[in-house]
Amino acid sequence: MTPRFAQRMAEVRPSAIGELLALGADPSIISFGGGYPDATLFPAEELEACFREVIRAPGGQAMQYAPSNGLPRLRQQIAGLMQADGVACTAEDVLVLQGSQQGLDFAARMLVDPGEVIVTEDPTFLGALIAFQPSQPRFAVVPVDAEGMQTDLLAEVLAANPQARMLYTVPDFQNPTGVTLSLARRHELIRLANAHDLVVIEDTPYRQIRFAGESLPTLKSLDSEGRVIHLGSFSKVLVPGLRLGWAVAAPALLARMGLLKVAADTQTSTLNMAVASLYLDRYDLAAHVAGLRRAYAAKKEVMLDAIRRHFPQEIGATDPEGGLFTWLRFPEGFDATAFMREVALPRARVAYVPGATFFPLTPRPNHARLNFSAQPEAKIREGIKALGEALKSHPR
Numbered sequence: 111m112t113p114r115f116a117q118r119m120a121e122v123r124p125s126a127i128g129e130l131l132a133l134g135a136d137p138s139i140i141s142f143g144g145g146y147p148d149a150t151l152f153p154a155e156e157l158e159a160c161f162r163e164v165i166r167a168p169g170g171q172a173m174q175y176a177p178s179n180g181l182p183r184l185r186q187q188i189a190g191l192m193q194a195d196g197v198a199c200t201a202e203d204v205l206v207l208q209g210s211q212q213g214l215d216f217a218a219r220m221l222v223d224p225g226e227v228i229v230t231e232d233p234t235f236l237g238a239l240i241a242f243q244p245s246q247p248r249f250a251v252v253p254v255d256a257e258g259m260q261t262d263l264l265a266e267v268l269a270a271n272p273q274a275r276m277l278y279t280v281p282d283f284q285n286p287t288g289v290t291l292s293l294a295r296r297h298e299l300i301r302l303a304n305a306h307d308l309v310v311i312e313d314t315p316y317r318q319i320r321f322a323g324e325s326l327p328t329l330k331s332l333d334s335e336g337r338v339i340h341l342g343s344f345s346k347v348l349v350p351g352l353r354l355g356w357a358v359a360a361p362a363l364l365a366r367m368g369l370l371k372v373a374a375d376t377q378t379s380t381l382n383m384a385v386a387s388l389y390l391d392r393y394d395l396a397a398h399v400a401g402l403r404r405a406y407a408a409k410k411e412v413m414l415d416a417i418r419r420h421f422p423q424e425i426g427a428t429d430p431e432g433g434l435f436t437w438l439r440f441p442e443g444f445d446a447t448a449f450m451r452e453v454a455l456p457r458a459r460v461a462y463v464p465g466a467t468f469f470p471l472t473p474r475p476n477h478a479r480l481n482f483s484a485q486p487e488a489k490i491r492e493g494i495k496a497l498g499e500a501l502k503s504h505p506r
C-alpha cells in the first residue's frame with residue numbers, strides 16, 4: 111500500500127544529513143559526530159552489581175510494573191539532587207522520564223497547537239527540533255553568542271510573536287555550541303517569560319559536566335511563577351543506555367505530563383529505575399561525576415590545543431566551560447556539509463556534524479559541531495591533525 115499519513119507527520123522526515131552521519135559509523139573513520147559519553151568511563155562493575163541485586167529483590171519488585179510517574183525512592187533521590195543544585199522541590203514535583211528526550215516530546219505535545227510558536231536558540235539541539243515537529247509548530251529563533259541566548263534579541267522576537275507559547279533553552283554548555291547562558295541573561299529570560307506568559311523548557315543534560323568557572327543557578331531556581339519545566343538526565347553522568355531522565359515542574363504542568371507518560375509507555379523501565387536508585391544509595395555519584403569532569407576537561411584541552419596547532423587561523427572554535435562539544439566557525443562561504451562529504455570523510459577520514467542541521471529556520475553552512483568526549487586523546491590528536499591538513503590543502 112501507499113500509506114496515507116496524518117497531517118502531523120508532514121514535517122517529520124529524516125535529517126538531510128542522516129546519510130552523511132551514517133558514514134561516520136565506519137570504524138576506520140575518527141568520528142567527532144555523535145554526542146556520546148566516553149564508554150570507558152561507564153561504571154560497569156557498579157551497575158552490574160546493582161542489576162544483580164535488584165533482580166533478586168523480594169517478590170520480583172524490580173521486574174514488576176511500577177507507578178507511572180516513577181519509583182518513589184528514585185523520585186525522592188532526584189528531588190535530593192535538585193535540592194543540592196538549589197531547586198526547592200520534593201519527590202512530588204518529579205516525573206521520571208525515559209530520557210530527557212521524552213520530556214521534549216511531552217512538552218510540545220501538551221503546550222503547542224499546530225502553527226503556534228516555539229522559541230529556540232539559533233542554533234539549537236537537533237533532537238529537540240525532531241521532538242517538536244509532530245506538534246507542527248512554527249519556530250522563532252534567537253541567536254546565541256558567547257553568553258548564550260541573546261536576551262535583547264529574545265525581547266524583539268517575543269514582541270514580534272506575542273502568541274509564542276513555549277521557549278526551549280539549553281542554558282548550560284549548550285548543544286551544539288557549548289556556550290553557557292550568563293547570570294544576567296538568566297534573570298532577563300525569566301523576566302521576559304513572565305511578561306509574555308511563556309512556559310520555559312530548561313534542558314540540562316550537561317549541567318553537571320562543568321570543568322571551569324562557577325556553576326550558575328538553574329532557571330528553575332529563579333522561577334517564582336511555576337513556568338519553568340526543568341529537564342534533567344542521567345545519560346551524561348551515569349550511562350545513556352539506562353534511558354533515564356526527569357522533569358521537575360509545577361503541579362499543573364507535571365500532572366499533564368504524567369498523563370502523556372501513561373499514554374506513551376505506561377512508565378519508565380522498573381528495572382532501570384531500580385538500578386539507578388540503588389546506584390545512588392550505594393555509590394558516590396558526585397565522585398563519579400568529578401572523575402568525568404577531569405577526563406572531559408583534559409580531552410577538551412587536547413582538542414582545542416590540536417585545533418590551535420593544526421587548523422587554519424581563520425577558523426574559530428568555542429572554548430566551553432563544560433559539556434561535550436566545541437562549535438567551529440569557518441569563514442563565510444565555506445560549506446561544512448559539502449566539505450565533509452567531499453574531503454573530511456573520504457580523505458581525512460574524520461566525521462563531525464555539519465552545523466547547518468542545528469538551525470531551525472535558516473541553515474548557516476559555515477559551522478560544525480565537534481564532540482570531544484567519545485574519542486581517546488590519541489585519536490583526538492590524530493583526527494584534528496588530519497582535519498586541519500585537509501582544511502589547509504582543500505580551502506573552499
Ligand code: PMP
Pocket residue numbers: 145208209210211212235237280285313314315342343344345350353354355
Ligand atoms: N537534550 C540535549 C540538549 C541533548 O544533547 C540530549 C542528548 N544528547 C538530550 C536532551 C537527550 O538526552 P537523554 O539521553 O536524556 O534523552
